[in-house]
Amino acid sequence: MITKKCVTLGTVIESALNIHHSPRYGCVVSEASHKMPDRPLATGRTAEVFDLGDGTVVKVLRDGFEPSMIDDEAARTAAASAAGAPAPGTHGTVSISDRPGVVFDKIEGELLLDEAVGQPFRLRSWGKKLGDIHAEVLSHTTRDLPPLNDVLAKKIDIADLPSAHKAAAIERLSILPDSVAVLHGDFHPGNVILADDGPVLIDWIDATHGAPAADIARTLWLLSPATVSDGVANRRIMTTVQSVFRKAYRARVLRRSGVSPLEVELWQLPVIAARVAEGIEQEDTALRQEVTRLAAGTSR
Numbered sequence: 244m245i246t247k248k249c250v251t252l253g254t255v256i257e258s259a260l261n262i263h264h265s266p267r268y269g270c271v272v273s274e275a276s277h278k279m280p281d282r283p284l285a286t287g288r289t290a291e292v293f294d295l296g297d298g299t300v301v302k303v304l305r306d307g308f309e310p311s312m313i314d315d316e317a318a319r320t321a322a323a324s325a326a327g328a329p330a331p332g333t334h335g336t337v338s339i340s341d342r343p344g345v346v347f348d349k350i351e352g353e354l355l356l357d358e359a360v361g362q363p364f365r366l367r368s369w370g371k372k373l374g375d376i377h378a379e380v381l382s383h384t385t386r387d388l389p390p391l392n393d394v395l396a397k398k399i400d401i402a403d404l405p406s407a408h409k410a411a412a413i414e415r416l417s418i419l420p421d422s423v424a425v426l427h428g429d430f431h432p433g434n435v436i437l438a439d440d441g442p443v444l445i446d447w448i449d450a451t452h453g454a455p456a457a458d459i460a461r462t463l464w465l466l467s468p469a470t471v472s473d474g475v476a477n478r479r480i481m482t483t484v485q486s487v488f489r490k491a492y493r494a495r496v497l498r499r500s501g502v503s504p505l506e507v508e509l510w511q512l513p514v515i516a517a518r519v520a521e522g523i524e525q526e527d528t529a530l531r532q533e534v535t536r537l538a539a540g541t542s543r
Contacts, residue, residue, distance in 0.1 A: 402516060
C-alpha cells in the first residue's frame with residue numbers, strides 16, 4: 244500500500260505546505276503474520292505503520308482508541324478503490340500483538356509534499372498537479388461511502404460553537420445538494436504519493452460521498468495561510484508560499500472539475516464549522532474567526 248512518511252517542519256516551505264491534522268497513517272499488514280515488526284515506518288497520534296516485508300504495510304492502532312477506527316478505514320479505503328479512485332489495495336484487518344490493524348499494499352514513491360519542498364521554484368506547477376489529481380478523484384462516484392451531509396451535520400452538532408453559528412451552518416447545509424462523488428475528506432499534498440504508475444492517495448478514514456465543491460472547500464482551508472499561527476517563525480514567508488501553491492491548486496481544480504467558485508463559497512460555512520469539532524488545536528482560533536465571519540454573512 245502506502246508508505247506514509249512523517250511530515251516534519253524541517254524547512255520554511257515544508258512548514259508552509261504541511262497541514263495541521265491528527266496524524267493517521269494508512270498502511271498494511273500481512274494476514275499471514277501476527278508478529279509486530281521491530282521498527283515502525285511511521286508513527287502518529289492514533290497508530291503506527293510497519294513494513295511487513297512482503298509488499299504490504301500494516302497500520303496498527305495505538306492503545307486507547309476505538310478498534311472501529313481500523314474497520315472504518317479499511318472499509319472506506321476499499322470502497323474508494325472499488326469506485327475507481329486511486330486508493331491502495333486493502334487486504335483486511337488483523338490483530339497483531341493484541342492490537343487491531345489493517346493491511347494495505349505498500350506504495351513506492353515520493354509524497355507530493357516532499358517533491359514540492361524539494362523544488363520550491365516549481366510551487367505553481369506542483370499546485371496545478373495537486374488540482375489535477377483532486378479533479379480526477381472527484382470524477383469517480385459511489386454510494387458505498389457515508390454521505391457527507393450527514394457527517395457534517397453530526398460534527399456541527401457537537402462542535403463547541405455559539406448556537407447561532409451552529410444554526411447558520413446547519414441551515415446552509417440543508418439547502419446544499421447531496422451528490423455521489425468520491426470525497427477524500429483530507430486531501431492535501433502530504434496524502435498524495437507519486438508512484439511510478441500514477442498518484443495514489445492515502446489516509447481515507449474521512450472519505451465520504453457528496454458534492455465535489457465541499458471537498459475542494461476543505462482542501463482550500465487546509466492550504467489556507469489562516470492556519471499558520473501568528474507566533475510561527477517566518478510566518479510572512481510561509482503564508483506567501485501557501486498562497487502561491489493554493490492559488491495554483493484552486494484555479495486548476497475548479498477548471499478541471501467544472502465546479503464554480505460560488506459553489507465552493509457556499510460550502511465553506513458548514514465545512515469549516517464541522518472542522519471545529521475535530522479538535523485541531525493549531526487551527527482553533529482561525530477556525531472560530533472564520534466561522535464567525537461566514538455566519539455573519541448569512542444574516543445580511
